[in-house]
C-alpha cells in the first residue's frame with residue numbers, strides 16, 4: 001500500500017472538533033507539516049490554547065480515523081501546537097509581583113477575610129501597589145466586601161495570551177473565585193476543578209506590577225492551600241485567630257501547614273482578631289469577650305511577632321456588609337488598627353526578605 005497526503009487528509013476530515021462541530025481539516029487544525037515515510041505518518045494538530053480541554057480526545061480520534069479509514073498498519077505520530085503562548089511554569093508565574101502574602105486561619109469565622117481585605121486596603125493607603133486574590137472557594141466574600149458583586153471580569157489578549165483583567169476598587173486589583181462560581185455550587189466542585197480555576201486566576205490574569213499580592217485562603221487546611229503552595233512562591237503567611245483556646249489550637253494547625261518540612265513558608269506573624277469589644281459610645285472601654293490576649297501569648301510561645309490586635313467593633317461588620325472596608329477610614333479606631341497591622345506586615349516582610357532566601361514552590365509529584 002502506498003500512502004499519499006489526500007488519503008490521510010480524507011481520514012482526518014471525518015474527525016470533528018467538539019468545540020465548533022467542524023471537521024479538523026476544515027477548521028484548519030491540521031498543520032502543513034504532514035510527512036509520509038513508507039507506513040509512517042507524522043503531522044501536528046493546531047489548537048487555539050495550550051489548555052484546550054479537547055486536545056487529548058481529538059488526537060486520539062485522529063489516530064483512530066487513520067487506522068480505520070487508511071490502514072491499521074500506519075504508524076501515526078501526532079504533535080500538538082497552540083496559537084497562544086502557554087501559561088508560565090509554576091514558580092515562574094508573576095515575576096512582577098514582589099511579595100505574596102497568604103492570609104490564613106486554622107478555623108472558619110475568625111475574621112480571616114475581613115483581615116485580608118482590610119490589610120489590602122491599608123497597604124494601598126500606605127502607597128503600595130496591591131492585589132487581592134480571594135481564593136476562599138467555599139465562601140468567597142471579597143465581591144461583597146468591595147461592593148463589586150456584579151463585576152464580571154473579562155479577558156484581553158496581551159502578548160499573545162488571553163488574560164483576565166482584575167477588577168479595580170479602592171486602588172486594589174481584585175479577583176475572586178466568587179466572580180466565576182455561584183457560591184452555592186462551590187462545595188460541589190471536585191478538588192481538581194477548584195485547583196484549576198485557582199491556577200487560572202493566578203497565572204492567566206493580568207496582575208502586572210505589585211508590591212503586595214494578598215491571598216485570602218480558605219479556612220483550615222485544604223487542597224486549595226496545596227495548589228497555592230505549588231503555584232506561587234509565598235513570601236510569608238499571616239495567621240488570623242481569635243483569643244479563645246479552641247481557635248488557638250486550630251491556629252497552630254494553620255501554622256504547621258506552612259512550616260512542616262516539605263513546605264517552608266515563613267510565618268510573618270499572628271493577628272488577634274476580635275481581641276476585645278469596644279462599644280461605640282465608650283471608646284476607651286475594653287471588654288474581653290473571648291478571653292484576654294490568647295493570640296498574643298501564642299505568638300510569644302511560638303516566637304513569632306504579633307502583627308496586630310483588632311477589636312470587635314460593630315462598624316467592621318457593617319462596613320464589610322456595605323462594601324466599604326473599615327481600613328478606608330484611617331481616622332477611626334479600626335482604621336488605625338489595620339494601618340498599624342499593614343505597617344507591621346511590611347516591616348516583617350522586609351526583615352524576612354533581608355534574612356531568608358526566597359521561598360521555593362512545593363514540587364508536584366505525579
Ligand SMILES: Nc1ncnc2c1ncn2[C@@H]1O[C@H](COP(=O)(O)OP(=O)(O)OP(=O)(O)O)[C@@H](O)[C@H]1O
Pocket residue numbers: 105107108109110111112113114115136139141218219273274310311312313314315316317318320321
Ligand atoms: N473585628 C471584628 N469586629 C466585628 N465584626 C467582625 C470582626 N471581624 C470579622 N467580623 C465579622 O465576622 C463575620 C465573619 O468574618 P469573615 O468572613 O472575615 O471571617 P472568615 O474567617 O473569613 O470566615 P470564613 O471561614 O467564612 O472564610 C463577618 O460578618 C465579619 O464582618
